[in-house]
Amino acid sequence: MNSTVFAHQGTDNSISPEEWKVRVNLAAFYRLVALYGWDDLLATHISARVPGPDLHFLINPFGLMFEEITASSLVKIDLDGNIINPSQYGINYAGFVIHSAIHAARDDAHFIAHFHSPDGTAVSSHKEGLLPLNQKALGIIPFLRYHDYEGVAVNLDERERLVADLDDAHFLLLRNHGTLALASSIGAAWGRIYQLETACTAQVRTLSIGRENVLIAPEAAQAEVRRQAGSFAQKSGVAGDFHDLLWAASLRKVVREAPGFER
Helix, strand or coil: CCHHHCCCCCCCCCCCHHHHHHHHHHHHHHHHHHHHCCCECCECEEEEECCCCCCEEEECCECCCHHHCCCCCCEEEECCCCECCCCCCECCHHHHHHHHHHHHHCCCCCEEEEECCHHHHHHHCCCCCCCCCCHHHHHHHHHEEEECCCCCCCCCCHHHHHHHHHCCCCEEEECCCEEEEEECCHHHHHHHHHHHHHHHHHHHHHHCCCHHHCCCCCHHHHHHHHHHCCCCHHHCCCCCCHHHHHHHHHHHHHHHHCCCCCC
16 A cells, blocks of 8 residues: 555645655654564654754654654654644654764765664673674665763764764664664665664574674675675565565554554
């Protein structure tokens, strides 16, 4: 099911059809994360850039769990944290600090997902970080960076260091904190954060058998995965972009299992 089937049901006439489409997709993204159990009560965030010339982005309302978020409840803010449209909710300031930094610095950061999942946080706190233990991790490591923990992200001057550590990568492990992935499309953002979270879970389970029993992928195989990066979709034999197909399938799951996000 394509997100374009969801007509604007809100009362705010300042929301364009293009923005409403982003809102519906982003609300579905929140519901999807709740279904997979990667939410954290009122904490963590997924943000989306609003189409148009203004540098505005959408983020979750502070006070709603991921499973409650709807298209109309998302809060639109600017890069200074000002709420653009009237809302009964505020925002989590730490979420503003992290997401505004990346939206401002990266033109390709249309969607940003940041979680505190148990396994993602565990790997972010591991001295060796994400290890080349499995196929998912091997596909991430060349595009992964790390940002050292500085405390709760409420200091604006951390934004400069966060962006410098991220550089041009698609994945970030915030040390002692959690996971982050970004992309220019919602399907790619969902696919990347799913890949990172599940790679972390696989690592936690693998290390549970003891570090001395762990099989690191051979160097030649690691190099081959780096070479193969981005070529899988072209060899699948199906029409359409892989991430578009992934998002359409994921959206159908949300419609079945967590309806009501499109309000």
